[in-house]
Amino acid sequence: MHAGLPKYIPVNLKHIETAGFQEGDEVSLETLKEKGLINPSGRERKLPLKVNMLLDLNYNPNATSSAKEKLEAASCSLTVLPGRKKWVKPSVAKNLARAEEYFAKKRAASSSDPTSA
Template sequence: MHAGLPKYVPVNLKDIEAAGFQEGDEVSLETLKRIGLINPSGRERRLPLKILGDGELSVKLNIKARAFSTSAKEKLEAAGCSLTILPGRKKWVKPSVAKNLARAEEYFAKKRAAAAGADSAEQASA
């Protein structure tokens, strides 16, 4: 059903350069919608932003996106831009499964604490 549907709104570096951002400006999904680089209607309005590496960037910008391509990340770091990777949405989990996961995490946290306590007691006695 979902085959072939995009997971991100892709934006190339050449498009960001052509948009005329000034030194130190913030580039995010909201700012790109406001200037008209991204269509704020339709399915794209709910997708996260991904920066692609086609083109070059000559100004230092603060870029906030969910994902960066490898080439885009290299070019942006070379240009001195600050990159912020935004967190994704949490996957919905059935309440009973979430409860079991929480129990398991609590159990293993206690196990790790007990093991760490035993290791420190051995080191103190040695």
């Protein structure tokens, strides 16, 4: 039953920004509880806090690195998690690989053919 329980208390960065924290204020379980963003009770009081940065799907990787630099300058740690690979059936994966190979050959043939321009 413990496998599905969270190992941290998640909080979105945008909710922290709208909660009214001033520059230099400490963001902790106690301050978030005072602002009404979370209600840690029981085992949650001992869990670490995880701040989620919701980024646009078409995000700029440089923006992530600049955000990381700013957070590390403020003595915070930032871990960028890789996205999950979508599972596809083996037969579909095989067909996708064949299609990619076919179009790669076609692109190579068209780029080497001087009459295609």
